[in-house]
Amino acid sequence: MSQPLLLNLRNLACGYGDQRIVQNLNLHLNAGDIGCLLGSSGCGKTTTLRAIAGFEPVHEGEIQLAGNVISKAGFTLAPEKRRIGMVFQDYALFPHLTVAQNIAFGIAKHPRQAAVIDEMLDLVKLGGLGGRYPHELSGGQQQRVALARALAPEPQLLLLDEPFSNLDVELRRRLSHEVRDILKQRGTSAILVTHDQEEAFAVSDQVGVFKEGRLEQWDTPYNLYHEPQTPFVASFIGQGYFIRGQMTSVEAVSTELGELRGNRAYRMAAGSSVDVLLRPDDIVHAPDSPLRAVIVGKSFLGASTLYRLQLPTGSQLEAIFTSHVDRQPGEEVGIAVKADHLVVFPVPGSIATQTVQQATGVRRHSGPN
Structure with missing residues (x-):
C-alpha cells in the first residue's frame, strides 16, 4: 500500500x-x-x-x-x-x-x-x-x-x-x-x-x-x-557508454556488434541513426563467439575484472568478466552482448529527433573517422 x-x-x-x-x-x-x-x-x-x-x-x-x-x-x-x-x-x-x-x-x-x-x-x-x-x-x-x-x-x-x-x-x-x-x-x-x-x-x-x-x-x-530517460542520465549513472547504430525495425538495431534486439518497441523509425547504451555488464566473455576484441587494459576488482576492449573497427568497449577469467592486455577474446534492457536514443539530426527530445552530455565510444 x-x-x-x-x-x-x-x-x-x-x-x-x-x-x-x-x-x-x-x-x-x-x-x-x-x-x-x-x-x-x-x-x-x-x-x-x-x-x-x-x-x-x-x-x-x-x-x-x-x-x-x-x-x-x-x-x-x-x-x-x-x-x-x-x-x-x-x-x-x-x-x-x-x-x-x-x-x-x-x-x-x-x-x-x-x-x-x-x-x-x-x-x-x-x-x-x-x-x-x-x-x-x-x-x-x-x-x-x-x-x-x-x-x-x-x-x-x-x-x-x-x-x-x-x-x-x-x-x-x-x-x-x-x-x-x-x-x-x-x-x-x-x-x-x-x-x-x-x-x-x-x-x-x-x-x-x-x-x-x-x-x-x-x-x-x-x-x-x-531505464534512463535522457542520454545525460544514461551516461552519468553507472559506467555507461554509447555505440552508434541504425534502426532496422521497431525493436532491432544494427551495430558493429551485430544486430541487437530490445525488449520493447521503440519510437524511432527504421533507418534512424541511434546511440545504443551499453554497460560493462552487458558485454560477456564468450570464447567461441565470432565477435572478437583485443584487450587494451584491465583493472582487477576482486570478484570481477574490468577489461577495456578494442574492436577491429577501433571502437573501445568496457566489459566486466568474472575474476576466474584472467586474460592479459594484447590478447584477443571472444565476446557477446547480453543486454536485457536495450536503451537507445536518437542521434541529433536524424529523422528520429522529430519525436524524441535530446539532451547533451553523451559519452560516446566511436570508431575511427
Whole structure:
C-alpha cells in the first residue's frame, strides 16, 4: 500500500539573491520514503535542499509539506516552524556541549527529555557516551550524534547534506547502510544530497539526477540504471557508454556488434541513426563467439575484472568478466552482448529527433573517422 504524499515541489525555481540556480523543478516524496538529490558540484542539489529547509527563498512555484505550503514566491515559513530536521556536512555540533547536551538541544521542553536522549543514543549505537564531548569522538561517531540530534524532535522530514563526505570510503559505505536502517526503523522520511552514486543507491528509494539546475529524472535506482530517460542520465549513472547504430525495425538495431534486439518497441523509425547504451555488464566473455576484441587494459576488482576492449573497427568497449577469467592486455577474446534492457536514443539530426527530445552530455565510444 502506497504511503501518503509528504513533500511536494511544484514548478520550483530558487537560488541565491536574484540568481536562479534551479528551474522548473517538480518532484514528490511519500511519507516513509528516502529521496536523494544526486549530481555534480554546482548542479543545484544543495540549493534545493536549502530551499526545502527554509534557508533560501523561492522565486517561483511552491514547496508543500504534508499538504501545507511552507515556501512560495513572497512567503517563506521560518525554518524552526517547519518540523524539518537537518544534518549538515560538517555535523555542526556544539563543541562546548556533551553528546547528551547536543542531542537535548532541540528538545529542551520535552517532558521525557532524559528518556529520549537515552533512546537516541541507543538508536545510533552510542549508549554510554552521552557524557563525552565532540572532540573526544571519531568522525563516524560525530556523524551519529548529529543524526541523533536531528531525529530527537521527531521531524516530519529529515534533510542530510553530504553527511558522509568527511569520512573514509569504508566508513561511508557502512554508515550509509546504517543510516538507512535507522530511518526505516523509525519511519522517518528524508532527503539526502550527495555526489556519490553508490551512496545514493544504498540509502534511497527515489533518486533525482540534477544537471545544471534542472532535474533530469526522478526515479528508483533500478530505473535510473536500466531505464534512463535522457542520454545525460544514461551516461552519468553507472559506467555507461554509447555505440552508434541504425534502426532496422521497431525493436532491432544494427551495430558493429551485430544486430541487437530490445525488449520493447521503440519510437524511432527504421533507418534512424541511434546511440545504443551499453554497460560493462552487458558485454560477456564468450570464447567461441565470432565477435572478437583485443584487450587494451584491465583493472582487477576482486570478484570481477574490468577489461577495456578494442574492436577491429577501433571502437573501445568496457566489459566486466568474472575474476576466474584472467586474460592479459594484447590478447584477443571472444565476446557477446547480453543486454536485457536495450536503451537507445536518437542521434541529433536524424529523422528520429522529430519525436524524441535530446539532451547533451553523451559519452560516446566511436570508431575511427
